[in-house]
Amino acid sequence: MHTSESQQRERIRTEIFADADAASRQLAGEIAALIRERAAAGKGVVLGLATGSTPVRLYRELIRMHREEGLSFKNVITFNLDEYYGLTRDHPESYWRFMHEQLFNHIDLPAAQINLPNGTLPRGEVFGSCRAYEDKIAAAGGLDLQVLGIGRTGHIGFNEPGSTRESRTRLVTLDGLTRRDAARDFLGEANVPRHAITMGVGTILDARRIVLLAWGESKAGVLAQAVEAAPVDTLPASFLQGHPNVRFYIDGSAASALTRMRHPWLVGPVAWTPEMARRAVVWLSHTVGRPVLKLLDEDYSEHGMADLLTEQGSVYDLNIRIFNELQHTITGWPGGKPGADDTHRPERAEPASKRVVVFSPEPSHDMLGMGGTLRRLVDQGHQVTVVYQTSGNLAVPDADALMATDFVSDLAGCFPGEAGPAEAFARVVRGELLEKSAFVGDSAQVRRLKGLVRRGEARASIKLCGLAEKAVRFIDLPFYEEGRYRQFKPGAADREAIARLLAEVRPHQIFVTGDRDDPSSVAGVCFSLVGNACVGFAGDDWFSDCRVWLYHGVETPCDAAEIDMAVPVSPRELSQKTQAIFPHRSQRGHSAVASGLREPWQQAEKQNRDLATTYDALGLADYEAIEAFRRWMPGA
Numbered sequence: 001m002h003t004s005e006s007q008q009r010e011r012i013r014t015e016i017f018a019d020a021d022a023a024s025r026q027l028a029g030e031i032a033a034l035i036r037e038r039a040a041a042g043k044g045v046v047l048g049l050a051t052g053s054t055p056v057r058l059y060r061e062l063i064r065m066h067r068e069e070g071l072s073f074k075n076v077i078t079f080n081l082d083e084y085y086g087l088t089r090d091h092p093e094s095y096w097r098f099m100h101e102q103l104f105n106h107i108d109l110p111a112a113q114i115n116l117p118n119g120t121l122p123r124g125e126v127f128g129s130c131r132a133y134e135d136k137i138a139a140a141g142g143l144d145l146q147v148l149g150i151g152r153t154g155h156i157g158f159n160e161p162g163s164t165r166e167s168r169t170r171l172v173t174l175d176g177l178t179r180r181d182a183a184r185d186f187l188g189e190a191n192v193p194r195h196a197i198t199m200g201v202g203t204i205l206d207a208r209r210i211v212l213l214a215w216g217e218s219k220a221g222v223l224a225q226a227v228e229a230a231p232v233d234t235l236p237a238s239f240l241q242g243h244p245n246v247r248f249y250i251d252g253s254a255a256s257a258l259t260r261m262r263h264p265w266l267v268g269p270v271a272w273t274p275e276m277a278r279r280a281v282v283w284l285s286h287t288v289g290r291p292v293l294k295l296l297d298e299d300y301s302e303h304g305m306a307d308l309l310t311e312q313g314s315v316y317d318l319n320i321r322i323f324n325e326l327q328h329t330i331t332g333w334p335g336g337k338p339g340a341d342d343t344h345r346p347e348r349a350e351p352a353s354k355r356v357v358v359f360s361p362e363p364s365h366d367m368l369g370m371g372g373t374l375r376r377l378v379d380q381g382h383q384v385t386v387v388y389q390t391s392g393n394l395a396v397p398d399a400d401a402l403m404a405t406d407f408v409s410d411l412a413g414c415f416p417g418e419a420g421p422a423e424a425f426a427r428v429v430r431g432e433l434l435e436k437s438a439f440v441g442d443s444a445q446v447r448r449l450k451g452l453v454r455r456g457e458a459r460a461s462i463k464l465c466g467l468a469e470k471a472v473r474f475i476d477l478p479f480y481e482e483g484r485y486r487q488f489k490p491g492a493a494d495r496e497a498i499a500r501l502l503a504e505v506r507p508h509q510i511f512v513t514g515d516r517d518d519p520s521s522v523a524g525v526c527f528s529l530v531g532n533a534c535v536g537f538a539g540d541d542w543f544s545d546c547r548v549w550l551y552h553g554v555e556t557p558c559d560a561a562e563i564d565m566a567v568p569v570s571p572r573e574l575s576q577k578t579q580a581i582f583p584h585r586s587q588r589g590h591s592a593v594a595s596g597l598r599e600p601w602q603q604a605e606k607q608n609r610d611l612a613t614t615y616d617a618l619g620l621a622d623y624e625a626i627e628a629f630r631r632w633m634p635g636a
């Protein structure tokens with residue numbers, strides 16, 4: 001398709017890269033070229049920098065270029081976008097500390113040339129300091145290049161919805177969703193500051209060049225609006241549309257809601273592959289509000305799809321073909337139906353009893369994404385192993401850990417004079433937790449105890465699915481145990497643990513999630529470990545008899561056109577699933593797993609019900625709920 005035609009709805013030039021690494025390398029190369037060019041002319045560069053997980057890959061690449069290619073930052077002055085208000089500079093979550101750990105400590109940028117808003121001043125001095133920050137940017141000659149990420153509210157810097165196009169550096173109140181998104185970094189929403197200092201939208205727009213980076217499906221909706229809808233102050237990133245030199249560098253998942261990706265037939269001619277035809281017909285059915293078998297010639301022609309009809313023959317044939325394809329995704333036998341003709345079934349019939357591995361990035365993802373299917377697999381006689389890839393301890397509130405220590409102490413109190421090492425351990429952890437005045441990172445022992453809390457929850461949950469305890473593996477991958485949110489670095493030990501497990505079980509089916517998540521999130525890292533292991537096994541006999549199924553996280557809607565296997569969930573199974581999510585008590589309420597006011601099980605229930613409603617509207621059977629899966633193949 002001709003690029004400019006397919007991008008006709010885009011008001012910001014957007015480049016889609018193979019992955020976050022490729023996009024980060026591109027921008028790092030451009031920054032390095034600018035620095036070198038200016039240095040050669042005896043001039044400096046003024047960079048505007050961002051925090052969050054998004055630019056971490058960019059910073060790693062700049063550090064690599066400094067170390068291996070002699071890139072010097074001596075002629076660079078930096079201004080950061082924002083800073084939390086009320087955190088000391090050495091607080092683990094201050095942006096000052098983040099920038100030093102992620103970039104400044106590893107390059108030769110002189111300390112005097114580093115600038116961040118000061119979040120430590122008394123309120124009365126903030127206004128003056130914000131003005132001084134603006135003056136300093138101007139005195140440096142203005143920003144040559146501003147790097148941006150984007151928040152799920154559509155914020156840039158901390159310019160939340162409601163920020164005006166003219167806003168300047170100032171103190172702001174953080175949006176509820178932004179605070180929930182930051183809750184994991186701060187080990188609980190209660191610890192997230194309520195205020196921050198941020199450059200204004202106007203300050204950002206004054207930069208001579210702007211590049212916004214974004215990865216993962218969770219940003220797709222907000223990005224599509226920023227790029228394609230009219231600018232509004234409810235979506236501050238949309239104000240970038242007015243800038244003469246702005247580019248978005250994003251990965252395929254973040255781009256997935258752009259018209260050229262989601263509905264390419266609306267913006268130009270497309271190659272009508274079977275997948276594309278299915279997507280278009282599902283969209284058409286939704287758009288005109290008629291089931292697939294009732295779509296008319298005029299529906300197609302009035303919605304820019306006449307060429308599909310020309311290519312595929314009559315509307316009657318096309319409607320039936322797509323209807324059948326959709327119908328064939330539905331199965332109550334997620335592990336295959338023994339003895340049945342499986343020509344049109346999503347899974348093969350043999351072997352009748354399959355070895356199945358379900359990977360769950362943290363305890364609870366398995367149940368939220370595929371609790372109904374998991375139960376069916378067990379009930380239908382498959383040998384299911386659930387693998388919890390990480391302990392999930394970073395997402396356990398202190399209060400839950402304290403309860404656990406109390407329990408151990410109380411239990412020990414039942415045997416006076418016989419206090420053992422477990423009681424001593426609980427006492428130490430309890431002491432640490434009680435001494436925490438503000439947020440501090442947890443020690444290894446606190447994390448260990450929190451991991452055990454989640455193990456207990458996972459066991460309780462999985463039992464409700466009829467799974468034996470020995471079918472559950474907790475592999476506590478080291479990248480997570482040694483890491484912090486937004487800063488995970490998976491390594492050889494993580495890769496080996498996954499490969500070892502797969503080589504031992506040699507499953508016929510693998511269920512995994514996280515393929516469309518931000519690659520630096522827990523689910524994103526966990527998926528890439530499994531995906532890479534599968535690529536490594538691609539030539540092995542056992543793997544050629546193995547199918548990999550992707551299940552869905554609860555925060556993003558399922559697109560019916562992309563489903564390869566739809567497992568109906570009856571009213572009874574849905575309540576059993578909800579019941580099985582319930583034991584994950586540390587994830588309830590204030591946890592970042594919940595978005596909005598919804599509890600995790602409510603989100604899962606809604607997602608499964610919504611999909612059933614969609615299938616019903618397409619003219620398929622009317623189920624209570626549906627869990628959805630896509631098939632994944634290495635290298636596809």
Ligand SMILES: N[C@@H]1[C@@H](O)[C@H](O)[C@@H](COP(=O)(O)O)O[C@@H]1O
Pocket residue numbers: 050051052053054055081082148149150151152156157158178486
């Ligand atoms: N103030 C920062 C933003 O500058 C950043 O863009 C956003 C997204 O974070 P992440 O990159 O981790 O998705 O987080 C914070 O709100």
